[in-house]
Amino acid sequence: MRTPTLSHVLLDAQQTKTVIKSNPPVQTTPDYQEIICLFFLDIVKQQSPDLVLSEFERLFINPVWWLHSEPQKALKKILSSNNQLDFRNTLKRCIYILLNNWIFSRKYKPAQDLLELISNSANRQSTLSVSVKNLRGWLNNFINSEDYEELKLFVSRYDNREKDHWKSRYTSYLLAPQYTNSKNLMEQREAARGLAKQLQEQFKFDLAMYTSHSHSASCKNRKTENPTALGDEALRLIKKVVGKRSAFNYASLANIFIKQTQRLTYSTFKQSLLKYLIFSVDNQGLVEALKTRLTKKLEFLYQTSNEEELSNALLLKTCNRVIEYLTTEKDGEPSPLFVSLASQGNPLTLSILLLNIILICPPSRTHLEVCMAKLIQNYESYSQEECHWVINFLEISKIILTIYTENVRYNLVNMENVNLTTQSINDGDSYRVFSQTKWGM
Numbered sequence: 001m002r003t004p005t006l007s008h009v010l011l012d013a014q015q016t017k018t019v020i021k022s023n024p025p026v027q028t029t030p031d032y033q034e035i036i037c038l039f040f041l042d043i044v045k046q047q048s049p050d051l052v053l054s055e056f057e058r059l060f061i062n063p064v065w066w067l068h069s070e071p072q073k074a075l076k077k078i079l080s081s082n083n084q085l086d087f088r089n090t091l092k093r094c095i096y097i098l099l100n101n102w103i104f105s106r107k108y109k110p111a112q113d114l115l116e117l118i119s120n121s122a123n124r125q126s127t128l129s130v131s132v133k134n135l136r137g138w139l140n141n142f143i144n145s146e147d148y149e150e151l152k153l154f155v156s157r158y159d160n161r162e163k164d165h166w167k168s169r170y171t172s173y174l175l176a177p178q179y180t181n182s183k184n185l186m187e188q189r190e191a192a193r194g195l196a197k198q199l200q201e202q203f204k205f206d207l208a209m210y211t212s213h214s215h216s217a218s219c220k221n222r223k224t225e226n227p228t229a230l231g232d233e234a235l236r237l238i239k240k241v242v243g244k245r246s247a248f249n250y251a252s253l254a255n256i257f258i259k260q261t262q263r264l265t266y267s268t269f270k271q272s273l274l275k276y277l278i279f280s281v282d283n284q285g286l287v288e289a290l291k292t293r294l295t296k297k298l299e300f301l302y303q304t305s306n307e308e309e310l311s312n313a314l315l316l317k318t319c320n321r322v323i324e325y326l327t328t329e330k331d332g333e334p335s336p337l338f339v340s341l342a343s344q345g346n347p348l349t350l351s352i353l354l355l356n357i358i359l360i361c362p363p364s365r366t367h368l369e370v371c372m373a374k375l376i377q378n379y380e381s382y383s384q385e386e387c388h389w390v391i392n393f394l395e396i397s398k399i400i401l402t403i404y405t406e407n408v409r410y411n412l413v414n415m416e417n418v419n420l421t422t423q424s425i426n427d428g429d430s431y432r433v434f435s436q437t438k439w440g441m
Contacts, residue, residue, distance in 0.1 A: 032074035033090045039071045040094045044101045049110035052098065053117060060091060060139070061121045063132060079131045087138050089185060092147060096187035099154065104194055115155045119143065150178055154191060157199070166384045166391055167376050169229065172199040173394075174376060176369035196369075203227055203398065204406050211238055230395050237348070241400055250352070250404060253279065254359035266314060267306035270298040273318070276360075280352055286341075290353075293337055297325050319361040323368050326353055332374035347393035351400045358405060365405070372397070 036059070044052050058064045059071055078086050095114065102110045121139050142148055157171045167174065178184060178192035206227035228234040257276045261269050274294055278287050301321055305314055329335040341350040358365050372394065379387045 032077045033086065033093070035074040036071045036090055037093050037097060041097050044098050049102060049107060049113070053110065053113055056094070056098070056114065057117060060094075060135070061117060063135065065131075075135075076131060079134050082134070084138050084141070087135075088142055088145075088147065091139075091142060092151075093185050093187050095151060096185065096191045100187065100191050100194070103191075104198070111155050115152065118148075118151075150188070154178075154195065157195065165380070166229075166387075167380050169391075170372070170376050170394055172196040172203075173369050173372040176366065176373050180366060180370055204402050207399065207402055211235065228395050228399060229391060230399075234395075234399065237396060237399060238403065241403055250280065250355060251359060254356065258360055261310060264310050265306065266302065266308050266310055269310045269315075270301065270318070273322075274298055277322075277353055277356055280356065281349055283346075283349070286346060286349060289340075290337075294322075294325065298322075315361055316363055319357050319364040320367045322357055323354065323364060323371055326350060327368070327371040328374040328378070332378060334375060334378055338375070342393040343389045347389070347396050348400075350393060351397040354397060355400050355404055358401065362405070365401075 040052070040056070043055060047055075059075060063072065063075070065072060065076065075090075078090060095118075098114060099111055102108070118139070121136065121143070153171070153174055156168065172195075175192040175196040179189045179196065181189070184192075206225065210226055226234060230237065253276070257272070261272055264272065274291065277294070278290050281287050281290065301318065302314065308314070325335055325337055326341075327335060327338050338350070341347070354368060358368065375390065376394070379390050382390075384391065
């Protein structure tokens with residue numbers, strides 16, 4: 001198994017030209033924006049990061065108008081049109097073009113330097129030039145905008161100053177709202193999606209290495225890094241989840257459910273969905289609580305479609321709503337079910353419920369990640385100690401989704417020929433976890 005690479009997410013010149021032409025922002029001066037973006041796309045692939053940063057500074061931060069280069073002429077036209085939206089779109093596209101190339105080429109320092117360069121622009125001295133005054137005023141507006149906060153999130157993954165906060169462990173989730181927002185520029189969405197995928201791949205790789213080497217004799221003298229925040233509990237959790245080997249393990253149950261609900265009316269499907277979700281819940285008290293809370297929710301969900309045959313679109317919408325019932329509702333606020341399950345010692349049950357939804361509707365995975373981001377944003381002002389139960393849920397969910405939805409197979413191997421029981425799995429020594437790719441990586 002080798003460390004995954006991300007060369008496939010880099011945009012080459014032709015791909016970016018296609019993006020620019022096929023999905024341009026609404027603006028009045030598209031040709032001028034094109035000139036500037038293609039200029040940076042060209043030099044970032046040919047020049048050193050230091051030279052690229054110098055060009056960025058000479059254009060956007062401390063303009064040198066007397067050079068009369070094509071990008072500078074284009075920017076002057078944008079400034080003279082007095083269209084701040086044009087300027088911001090141009091600036092954002094250039095930034096993400098540079099980030100797409102630097103970060104996914106593992107050049108992290110230039111990305112941090114770019115952010116610092118923009119941040120320091122607010123301290124520039126005043127000028128008599130009207131165009132430069134407009135430029136700096138618009139730069140300050142950008143620095144104080146949500147766009148800039150999203151940029152800081154993107155770069156903070158590689159800034160040690162940000163890694164002390166517990167939310168930094170979940171950057172892949174926090175990026176989801178950026179790449180799912182159709183209002184964001186294509187370059188920003190591609191950059192966010194690429195980085196999120198990179199982080200997910202790295203966690204998958206690290207988790208596989210950790211489980212494979214945790215009992216290896218060759219690793220006794222060097223501790224394999226645990227990629228989770230659960231300590232030794234992570235291995236016990238993995239063993240417990242992987243040890244569910246029956247005719248009705250999670251993946252098998254999902255496949256049976258999918259086959260049995262073909263061509264059902266939507267009303268009947270919702271009843272079956274409730275039974276499917278609670279099938280894996282062992283605690284009878286939780287089963288009754290889930291029945292009570294979810295029955296009413298599902299009963300009134302998309303009632304006008306009750307007599308229709310279940311479609312893929314209706315399945316996706318329904319699964320997305322159920323994910324919200326279990327995570328965030330009403331403007332991103334944690335749902336009552338989430339608080340009840342996660343804070344009262346049942347994060348594993350909650351994670352399994354979410355897994356069961358993803359197994360019958362994989363496209364809902366993206367919506368789940370957006371909801372996870374909302375949860376993190378809701379609790380980010382709390383210390384790690386204050387919201388340890390939220391972190392516990394996030395860690396368990398990451399592990400379970402990785403085990404059941406990625407291309408790594410986890411196997412539980414009996415080392416002492418004892419019967420497979422929950423107690424023997426939890427004891428740790430009788431069973432060991434081994435991982436292997438389902439296909440080449």
